[in-house]
Amino acid sequence: MRLDVAAIATATGGRLVAPAGTAGPSVVTGVSTDSRTVAPGDLFVALRGPRTDGHLFVGDAMARGAALAVVADASAARGAALVVPDTLRALGAVAGLHRRTMATVVVGITGSVAKTTTVGMCAALLEERFTTARSAESWNAEIGVALTLLGLRPRHQVAVIEMAMRGLGQIRELVEMALPRIGAVTTIGDTHLELLGSRENIATAKAELLEGLPVDGVAIVNADDPWTARLIRDVRCRIVRFGVAPDADVKVTAIHADAAGSRFVLHLGPQAAEAYLPVVGAHQVRNALVVAAVGQALGLSIQEIVAGLARVRAAKMRQEILLLDDVLIVDDSYNASPQSMTAAFDVVRHVGGARRRVLALGEMRELGPEAAGFHRRVGEQAAALRPAFLLAVGPNAGWYLDGAIAGGLLQQATAWVGTPHEAIPVLRGALRPGDIILIKGSRAIEMEHVVTALRTGTPAGHP
Numbered sequence: 001m002r003l004d005v006a007a008i009a010t011a012t013g014g015r016l017v018a019p020a021g022t023a024g025p026s027v028v029t030g031v032s033t034d035s036r037t038v039a040p041g042d043l044f045v046a047l048r049g050p051r052t053d054g055h056l057f058v059g060d061a062m063a064r065g066a067a068l069a070v071v072a073d074a075s076a077a078r079g080a081a082l083v084v085p086d087t088l089r090a091l092g093a094v095a096g097l098h099r100r101t102m103a104t105v106v107v108g109i110t111g112s113v114a115k116t117t118t119v120g121m122c123a124a125l126l127e128e129r130f131t132t133a134r135s136a137e138s139w140n141a142e143i144g145v146a147l148t149l150l151g152l153r154p155r156h157q158v159a160v161i162e163m164a165m166r167g168l169g170q171i172r173e174l175v176e177m178a179l180p181r182i183g184a185v186t187t188i189g190d191t192h193l194e195l196l197g198s199r200e201n202i203a204t205a206k207a208e209l210l211e212g213l214p215v216d217g218v219a220i221v222n223a224d225d226p227w228t229a230r231l232i233r234d235v236r237c238r239i240v241r242f243g244v245a246p247d248a249d250v251k252v253t254a255i256h257a258d259a260a261g262s263r264f265v266l267h268l269g270p271q272a273a274e275a276y277l278p279v280v281g282a283h284q285v286r287n288a289l290v291v292a293a294v295g296q297a298l299g300l301s302i303q304e305i306v307a308g309l310a311r312v313r314a315a316k317m318r319q320e321i322l323l324l325d326d327v328l329i330v331d332d333s334y335n336a337s338p339q340s341m342t343a344a345f346d347v348v349r350h351v352g353g354a355r356r357r358v359l360a361l362g363e364m365r366e367l368g369p370e371a372a373g374f375h376r377r378v379g380e381q382a383a384a385l386r387p388a389f390l391l392a393v394g395p396n397a398g399w400y401l402d403g404a405i406a407g408g409l410l411q412q413a414t415a416w417v418g419t420p421h422e423a424i425p426v427l428r429g430a431l432r433p434g435d436i437i438l439i440k441g442s443r444a445i446e447m448e449h450v451v452t453a454l455r456t457g458t459p460a461g462h463p
Contacts, residue, residue, distance in 0.1 A: 003031075036060075039065065043068050092146050095146035104158065107122065109183075110162070112206075115140065122160045124312050125311075131158070168205050171262070182217060183210050184350055215235045215236050220239075222243055235305055250292050256401055259280065263276050266289075268296055282412075324454060327433065327437060348385060372396075393419070393441060439451050
């Protein structure tokens with residue numbers, strides 16, 4: 001990497017300052033936001049975060065050989081510096097500048113659920129044909145997308161990038177930074193209702209990815225989603241629809257799901273081929289359709305796509321199947337929404353067979369005023385599984401139990417705790433050899449600590 005400092009100053013709107021008698025660097029050869037990883041010649045961007053402030057470590061970065069620091073406070077400079085109004089925006093501007101030097105085709109993926117899973121599937125498919133970069137785990141907002149773009153090198157033919165948001169306009173900024181040529185929206189759901197207020201606003205925010213695609217780009221949308229009409233309203237490029245709808249361009253028929261994965265017939269226009277996806281859950285087939293549409297847009301044959309789907313594996317903490325002392329653990333602890341809870345229950349049905357069922361459900365966050373109703377409906381769905389035991393985890397998770405009991409589950413088969421730490425002794429007392437347990441909850445609840453504790457016999461974090 002070689003970036004011209006004058007171009008960086010122009011892109012960021014920054015003001016260059018340097019010690020008296022020095023001109024400062026003309027180029028930088030890398031970018032870092034962590035003073036511990038700075039290499040000689042790097043640009044160090046001092047970000048402010050909830051736990052620390054990068055301005056406190058400018059001196060450390062310069063001591064490690066940073067050529068230039070990007071700061072919002074000129075008094076933090078410890079050598080040559082670029083003073084900007086906002087270092088986070090400056091990082092995005094630098095990432096966009098670097099991205100424009102690359103011929104890489106960027107694929108942007110967003111949606112209310114399954115973004116990370118779909119990114120992983122997509123990268124697994126494409127890397128057999130192309131040198132492929134992808135978003136690291138959860139690198140889906142301003143910092144993560146910027147760092148992914150800054151990691152691009154001339155060898156990268158394709159980059160698959162997850163794009164998340166917490167408000168209107170945020171995906172548009174990511175699109176302006178990344179310049180995707182292909183964009184896909186998995187589905188519009190209830191996640192972020194608390195932040196955006198309505199599903200229409202969620203659809204409007206997700207549509208920013210598709211609206212930012214070039215005229216020679218490809219917009220990939222869910223033919224079965226009622227919000228697709230809103231998503232494509234202002235799209236100016238070719239639109240590809242995926243789903244089970246008869247008019248879908250990329251569609252699936254004859255799905256057969258079992259404990260090992262799903263077999264189905266994949267249709268790409270007039271072409272059809274039998275396919276196998278070795279990931280548990282029939283809902284994963286829909287994610288595979290997104291991946292197939294991306295592959296087709298990049299010139300892969302249906303045979304290459306089918307072969308690539310057969311290589312896909314489940315991502316960590318996303319319906320990962322673990323066996324521990326004859327207890328089958330469905331680790332879906334990474335995140336939760338009403339839609340993904342329904343999908344997880346289907347996995348339990350397919351995988352569990354005659355096993356006794358235990359559910360450990362962490363609360364779902366960011367659902368706004370409808371949160372209680374969503375939790376109660378999920379609780380009713382949980383009761384339909386006829387679990388031997390349902391444990392609700394989190395301050396508001398008691399709503400699950402209201403729904404479950406209304407759905408016919410006996411109260412003595414339920415319990416509530418406030419934290420994952422409190423859940424451990426309860427679950428250890430409830431589990432028996434031969435059981436299947438689903439562990440799932442919103443990211444903020446950190447239900448993965450429950451999985452770790454069950455696997456290792458250690459406590460789950462701290463009370």
